[in-house]
Amino acid sequence: MDVGVTSATTVFGMSIRENARDWARANWDPAMPVREWWQLLADERYSLPSLPEHAGGRGYSRQEENEVKRGLGDAGVLGPPGGIATMMAAPTIADHGTPEQIERLVAPILNGTSSWCQLFSEPGAGSDLAGLQTRAERDGDEWIVNGQKVWTSLAAGTDYGMLLARTDPDKPKHSGITWFAFPMQQDGVDIRPLVEMTGQAFFNEVFMDDTRVPDANIIGDLNDGWRVGNTTLAYERGSLAGAGVELPFARAGSSSDELDQPAGGFGLRTEGGPRPQVGAAPTAVRYGEYAGKLGLDDPARRDARVRLYIREEVNRLLGQRSRSGAVPAIGNLGKLAMSEIARMKREAGNLSIGALGMLTGDDAADGPGNGEVQATTLHSPAPSIYGGTDQVQRNILGERFLGLPKEPGPAKTTPFRDLPKN
Numbered sequence: 118m119d120v121g122v123t124s125a126t127t128v129f130g131m132s133i134r135e136n137a138r139d140w141a142r143a144n145w146d147p148a149m150p151v152r153e154w155w156q157l158l159a160d161e162r163y164s165l166p167s168l169p170e171h172a173g174g175r176g177y178s179r180q181e182e183n184e185v186k187r188g189l190g191d192a193g194v195l196g197p198p199g200g201i202a203t204m205m206a207a208p209t210i211a212d213h214g215t216p217e218q219i220e221r222l223v224a225p226i227l228n229g230t231s232s233w234c235q236l237f238s239e240p241g242a243g244s245d246l247a248g249l250q251t252r253a254e255r256d257g258d259e260w261i262v263n264g265q266k267v268w269t270s271l272a273a274g275t276d277y278g279m280l281l282a283r284t285d286p287d288k289p290k291h292s293g294i295t296w297f298a299f300p301m302q303q304d305g306v307d308i309r310p311l312v313e314m315t316g317q318a319f320f321n322e323v324f325m326d327d328t329r330v331p332d333a334n335i336i337g338d339l340n341d342g343w344r345v346g347n348t349t350l351a352y353e354r355g356s357l358a359g360a361g362v363e364l365p366f367a368r369a370g371s372s373s374d375e376l377d378q379p380a381g382g383f384g385l386r387t388e389g390g391p392r393p394q395v396g397a398a399p400t401a402v403r404y405g406e407y408a409g410k411l412g413l414d415d416p417a418r419r420d421a422r423v424r425l426y427i428r429e430e431v432n433r434l435l436g437q438r439s440r441s442g443a444v445p446a447i448g449n450l451g452k453l454a455m456s457e458i459a460r461m462k463r464e465a466g467n468l469s470i471g472a473l474g475m476l477t478g479d480d481a482a483d484g485p486g487n488g489e490v491q492a493t494t495l496h497s498p499a500p501s502i503y504g505g506t507d508q509v510q511r512n513i514l515g516e517r518f519l520g521l522p523k524e525p526g527p528a529k530t531t532p533f534r535d536l537p538k539n
C-alpha cells in the first residue's frame with residue numbers, strides 16, 4: 118500500500134543516517150564545550166537540516182531530518198539545539214525574513230547561542246488570536262510596544278520573542294497585525310512565572326511596558342503578521358504532530374549556563390526540565406514492562422496498550438508526511454491525534470501501574486519508569502490546548518478544508534477599533 122511515505126531505510130535513509138553517524142563519531146569529543154559542538158553541527162548543517170539551504174539547513178524533509186537525528190543518536194552524541202527557536206522561529210524567519218535577518222537571527226539559533234519564546238496568546242486572545250490588543254507604535258526607526266501576553270512557555274532568560282502586535286487598529290482585525298523579532302532582554306519586560314499542576318513553572322505572563330523593537334526586526338511586511346503568524350503556527354502544529362527522535366539535550370540561549378559545560382554530560386530531557394529516562398522502546402511496550410513487573414497484566418490492560426501502540430505508530434507515519442505537503446491539513450490532523458494520544462497514554466499508563474498512579478513527587482519517581490506515567494498524567498490536558506485547542510483545529514478543518522460555513526460575526530472589513538473586544 119502506498120501511504121506516501123518513502124521508506125527512509127530502503128531508499129535514502131541509510132546513507133543519511135550513516136553519514137550523520139560517521140560524521141558525528143569523527144568530530145565528537147565529550148569533553149568539548151556544548152557551544153563548540155553546536156557550532157560544528159551548525160557548520161555541517163546538521164542543527165536543523167529541514168531548513169532550506171539559504172537559511173543554513175540542507176533542505177531535507179522531516180523524515181530525512183529524523184534520519185540525521187537517528188545517526189547522531191547512533192553515535193551517542195549531544196543533540197542539536199532544540200525547543201521553540203528551532204521548532205518555530207527559525208523556519209518562520211527562513212520563509213519570510215530577508216537575507217540580512219536570516220544571517221542575524223537564524224544563524225545564532227543554529228549554533229545554540231540564541232533562544233526564543235512565542236508571544237502570541239493574550240488574556241483575551243487565545244483561540245481568537247486575531248483579537249490581540251498588544252500595541253506597537255512607530256517611533257522613528259523603532260516601535261514602542263505595550264501590552265500583556267500569557268501562557269508564554271519558557272520565556273525566562275530568552276533572547277527573543279516571536280511577537281504578534283497590533284500596528285494598525287484602523288485596519289480589519291486580521292490585517293493590522295505585525296510579526297516582530299522582539300528583544301526580551303530589555304527594561305520594561307516583566308516575566309512572571311505561572312506554576313502548573315505538574316509543579317513546574319513552564320509558562321509565564323509577560324508584560325511589556327514601553328518596550329522597544331527595531332523596525333529592522335519586522336519579519337515579513339508591516340501589517341502582514343497574520344500571514345507570517347500562520348506560518349509559525351503551521352510549523353508548531355506540524356512539529357507537535359509527529360513524533361521526533363529524542364537525543365540528549367542541553368539548554369540553548371545566551372543566558373544558558375550549559376553552553377560552556379562538557380557536551381558529554383547531558384541526558385534525555387525536555388526543555389521544561391528533567392524527564393524520566395524512558396529509553397527508546399515505544400510507550401506501550403514500556404508500559405507493558407511496568408505491568409508485567411507489577412503482576413498487573415490482563416487482556417483488558419493489554420488491549421489499551423495495543424490501541425495506544427497502533428495510534429502512536431499511525432501518528433508517527435502522519436508526522437513523516439507533515440512537511441511533505443502530501444496531505445492538506447495534516448498538521449491540524451496530527452495535532453488532534455497528538456492530544457488524543459496524550460489521553461490514551463494516561464489511560465493505558467494508569468491501567469498498567471494501578472494504584473501506583475496516585476503517587477506524586479519523589480514517591481512517584483521511585484516507581485516504574487521513574488514516575489513516567491504520573492508525569493504523563495499531569496501533563497495530559499496540555500496538548501489539547503497549546504498550539505490551538507482541539508476545537509479550534511476542528512473549526513479550521515471544517516472551514517478551510519471541508520468548505521463548511523464560517524461562524525457568524527461582524528463583517529471582515531470592520532476596522533479592529535470598532536469591534537467589540539474580548
Ligand SMILES: Cc1cc2nc3c(=O)[nH]c(=O)nc-3n(C[C@H](O)[C@H](O)[C@H](O)COP(=O)(O)OP(=O)(O)OC[C@H]3O[C@@H](n4cnc5c(N)ncnc54)[C@H](O)[C@@H]3O)c2cc1C
Nearest residue numbers: 235236237238243244268269270499502503504505506508
Ligand atoms: C502548556 C501550554 C503552553 C502554551 N504555550 C504558549 C506559548 O508559548 N505562547 C503562546 O502564545 N501561547 C501559549 N499557550 C496558549 C495557547 O495557545 C492557548 O491557551 C490556546 O490557544 C487557547 O486559548 P485560551 O487559553 O485563551 O482559551 P480560550 O480561547 O478562551 O478557549 C476556552 C475554551 O473555549 C473553546 N473555544 C474558544 N473559541 C472557540 C470556537 N470558536 N469554537 C469552539 N470552541 C471554542 C476552546 O477550545 C477552549 O476549550 C500555551 C498553552 C498551554 C496549555
